[in-house]
Amino acid sequence: MSFSQIVWKMAKANYRKYIFYYLCNTFAVMFFFVFSTIYFNRQVDEVKISGSIQFLLMTPGVTLVLFTIFFISYAHQIFIKQRRSEFGLFMTLGMTDRDIVKLVLLENTIIGLLSLTSGILGGTIFSRGIFFLLMHSVGIGQVAFHLSSNMFLYTTIAFAIIFLIAVGSSLYHVFTENVIANIKSSKTAAALKNNSPIIGGIGAAFIFISIIGVYLTYAYSNYGGELLFIWAIFTILGVYISLNQFISLFIEFVKRRENYYYPRMLFLTSINYKFKHLTTILTLVISLVMITILYGTLNLSIYSMEKKDVLESKPYDIAFLQTETKNNLDQETVYSIIDQEDNRIQGYQQIPVYTHYERMEDDNWLVSYSFMSIESFQELTSISYELDNNEMLYFINSEFENNEQEEYYQENAYYFADENLEFTLKEIIAGNNINYVSDSAFFIINNTDFEQLESQFDGYKSTIHQINVEDWRETDGATNKLEKNLLAYNKKTPPIMDERTEGSTEEEFFKVDSKIKAFQSIKMENGISFFVMTVLSIIFFLGSFILLYLNLFSEIESEKEKYRKLHAIGITDKEVKQAVTKEIRAIFFIPAIIGAILAFCYFISMMRDIGGVMANPGLLLYFGGITITYLLVQFIFYLYARKKIIYKLM
Amino acid sequence: MAILEANHIVKIYGDIKEDRTTQALNEISLSINKGEFIAIMGASGSGKTTLLNILSGLDKPTSGAVTIAGEKINEISRNQLALFRRQQLGFVFQDFNLLDSLTVKENMALPMILEKKSSADIDQKVQELAALFGIEDILDKYPYQISGGQQQRTAVSRALVNNPSIILADEPTGNLDSASSADIMECFETIVENLASTILLVTHDIFAASYCQKVIFIKDGMIHSSIIRESGREEFAQQIIAELSVIGGRKDVF
Structure with a gap:
């Protein structure tokens, strides 16, 4: 029997170790690949350039890379820890370093290639399934699954680099440690290191400071996004340090109260041991939980706030700007398009405005001044106001939520007009009464002045059309038809090429502004964000679960041994079950709960940006909902893991 | 009064139907009285560990019955057996069977903790036994921080905390050097003398066996013979050697 035959025989006997290692790598590749099918997805890519999704993908992307690096090197460590004692034995029997390198490289190349293939294959199926599921459940029909060369390329490169680093570092360890250390490597790891209250305190301080930091950042600075990343690193570091120390300190403290300690001794010591050995994994799991919950909540919050904003900023369901040559459909035609039997027009306003343009001398900036008669203004706002000739109101078409902004406008509005217009400002009025189709602020003057404007300034006459219907949600067809009709009309008239369309297009300038279209566009953009976040959450959730699960199973032999010993001194099956349940419960839920608490702290702090949580209590519901969902899913997985482990141990 | 009684114990490994069986124990009967040290x-493979496992309820006999302190242990359930073991039996293993994540004190206290004894009782018992076996100084150490002899003394103390009816020891000196072996055997002597306990140990160590009051010899799954110590240890050791040579062991052990 040759040496390679012996190696092959040992490999066959230890096939479980190889399968474990292979599966870990496959999962890592799979996660990467699923992420890249989203990152390089065409539709997502389109939104990425325009919207917030870039920012949304950034942090999870970095986390995913870190996670994968850890995941692979962790799997590799477990694998090599078992192999090292074999290598040590081979080396004492006279195997050369060269032979070992050859063996390691051969093994890892095979496992690496197999993992890559099955990971990409599994990732394709998995990703396809998620796309299919979400498209049908959430109704994001526009994100279609497709494959591109970039997805394969980046996955392969990323995996290859991480894999090589892991292999390289463990080879380094095999050769730098002496033979005896290698043989004993699987045993020495069991020893516990010393605990230090001070270090534990530093860890807690890190977490505390970073959360205060997030709070201050969002409350007082404009660098939220950039600094957030740094604070997050601080938090995670803090979690790592305190996890490593705190459980021990806690046990140290509890030990003095023996009545409490003794009945829980097996559980506490075992958790202490596990937490020490699982510090990195638990930290990672906590980070994943935190990111999943936090981003899920933020995503949902942004969606609901944007929706609210957009709908509130449009006082009318459909609006458009009309001039003599553009959008000039008569009222009858508009009625025939919009007015439906089951969705009657409730109101139709036509407000004449007159817009004058002026170019600033210093920066060539084009400024517009829009005028409206007091009669129209009354019709719009139901505010009656007597205006003499050469008197004006300044109307800002905006509802101010915070005072600072309003003050700014109050102070500056007048000056916009002062130098150019010889009107006396009577009052500044703010209110959201017009859809944004022409200007954001208007000079309100009396009817006589308004009629004479044409002779005083160059300008453009136009009419704002605003329509309300019974239910804006049912206006999709009508709005499309209106758009089509207007577009057809505009094509027949000569194009507009003056100040009005500067920096924009005629089409844009005369576009129909409707609640339904705004709502649809938000739904689409957020739908894609939601989709991306959901996929990432699934990856992260599965990732953290697999990490915990694999770890529990990689230690199952020593656990079995432990319970065999306990059984011999008379522990009952019921007591074993109780002990195992307690332990798994702690390992599954302590990180989840810590992660949720951290996410909550971050969430509260980040809400400073929009006036604090108390101002938006509805967002707390989102947080609660997502957290509870997460914990529920975790609970199902926990039940599964417990069943499996108890079955294996008994 | 017999504290342990075994009647016609037969243990057959393997599938009887397929006729690929090994008979480990063949009609073994024995009786141990309170306060005995046996x-x-x-030889290896003679069936002594199988016998001990059956006597302690860790393994079930193919036929025959074991009674300990009046309880027929092959008639009770697995869980009741576990409870019985921690209340009535003290166990000492060749590989000590200490939990690495617990300190010496905690390892000792474990059977009492499982029994939900009060912490005051636990502390008192642990202190008492630690003093008896001279391990007071290492109570807060972990098993990997102490020597093999100390580990085994811890294991012996653990076996005693619930005041068992009988202590069963499986090769208790098998992993120890001769000085530590002597230590442990002296511990056992102390137990028998001071605590009036009953001890049954399985060993192939003549030195260890020479501490006992009686030695039962097994060969091919059957009781071959037994000798009782009537004089000093060295003489008894010579008797054991002689007996071993009769049943096919080697004579020249020294």
Whole structure:
């Protein structure tokens, strides 16, 4: 029997170790690949350039890379820890370093290639399934699954680099440690290191400071996004340090109260041991939980706030700007398009405005001044106001939520007009009464002045059309038809090429502004964000679960041994079950709960940006909902893991 | 009064139907009285560990019955057996069977903790036994921080905390050097003398067996013979050697 035959025989006997290692790598590749099918997805890519999704993908992307690096090197460590004692034995029997390198490289190349293939294959199926599921459940029909060369390329490169680093570092360890250390490597790891209250305190301080930091950042600075990343690193570091120390300190403290300690001794010591050995994994799991919950909540919050904003900023369901040559459909035609039997027009306003343009001398900036008669203004706002000739109101078409902004406008509005217009400002009025189709602020003057404007300034006459219907949600067809009709009309008239369309297009300038279209566009953009976040959450959730699960199973032999010993001194099956349940419960839920608490702290702090949580209590519901969902899913997985482990141990 | 009684114990490994069986124990009967200190000796594969496992309820006999302190242990359930073991039996293993994540004190206290004894009782018992076996100084150490002899003394103390009816020891000196072996055997002597306990140990160590009052020899799954110590240890050791040579062991052990 040759040496390679012996190696092959040992490999066959230890096939479980190889399968474990292979599966870990496959999962890592799979996660990467699923992420890249989203990152390089065409539709997502389109939104990425325009919207917030870039920012949304950034942090999870970095986390995913870190996670994968850890995941692979962790799997590799477990694998090599078992192999090292074999290598040590081979080396004492006279195997050369060269032979070992050859063996390691051969093994890892095979496992690496197999993992890559099955990971990409599994990732394709998995990703396809998620796309299919979400498209049908959430109704994001526009994100279609497709494959591109970039997805394969980046996955392969990323995996290859991480894999090589892991292999390289463990080879380094095999050769730098002496033979005896290698043989004993699987045993020495069991020893516990010393605990230090001070270090534990530093860890807690890190977490505390970073959360205060997030709070201050969002409350007082404009660098939220950039600094957030740094604070997050601080938090995670803090979690790592305190996890490593705190459980021990806690046990140290509890030990003095023996009545409490003794009945829980097996559980506490075992958790202490596990937490020490699982510090990195638990930290990672906590980070994943935190990111999943936090981003899920933020995503949902942004969606609901944007929706609210957009709908509130449009006082009318459909609006458009009309001039003599553009959008000039008569009222009858508009009625025939919009007015439906089951969705009657409730109101139709036509407000004449007159817009004058002026170019600033210093920066060539084009400024517009829009005028409206007091009669129209009354019709719009139901505010009656007597205006003499050469008197004006300044109307800002905006509802101010915070005072600072309003003050700014109050102070500056007048000056916009002062130098150019010889009107006396009577009052500044703010209110959201017009859809944004022409200007954001208007000079309100009396009817006589308004009629004479044409002779005083160059300008453009136009009419704002605003329509309300019974239910804006049912206006999709009508709005499309209106758009089509207007577009057809505009094509027949000569194009507009003056100040009005500067920096924009005629089409844009005369576009129909409707609640339904705004709502649809938000739904689409957020739908894609939601989709991306959901996929990432699934990856992260599965990732953290697999990490915990694999770890529990990689230690199952020593656990079995432990319970065999306990059984011999008379522990009952019921007591074993109780002990195992307690332990798994702690390992599954302590990180989840810590992660949720951290996410909550971050969430509260980040809400400073929009006036604090108390101002938006509805967002707390989102947080609660997502957290509870997460914990529920975790609970199902926990039940599964417990069943499996108890079955294996008994 | 017999504290342990075994009647016609038969243990057959393997599938009887397929006729690929090994008979490990063949009609073994024995009876141990309270306060006795007995060793079971035999060559490797003679069935001594199988016998001990059956006597302690860790394994079930193919036929026959074991009674300990009036309880027929092969008639009770697995869980009741576990409870019985921690209340009535003290166990000492060759590989000590200490939990690495617990300190010496915690390891000792474990059977009492499982029994939900009060912490005051636990502390008192642990202190008492630690003093008896001279391990007070290492109570807060972990098993990997102490020597093999200390580990085994811890294991012996653990076996005693619930005041068992009988202590069963499986090769208790098998992993120890001769000085530590002497230590442990002296511990056992102390137990028998001071605590009036009953000890049954399985060993192939003549030195260890020489501490006992009686040695039962097993060969091929059957009781071959037994000798009782009537004089000093060295003389008894010579008797054991002689007996071993009769049943096919080697004579020249020294």
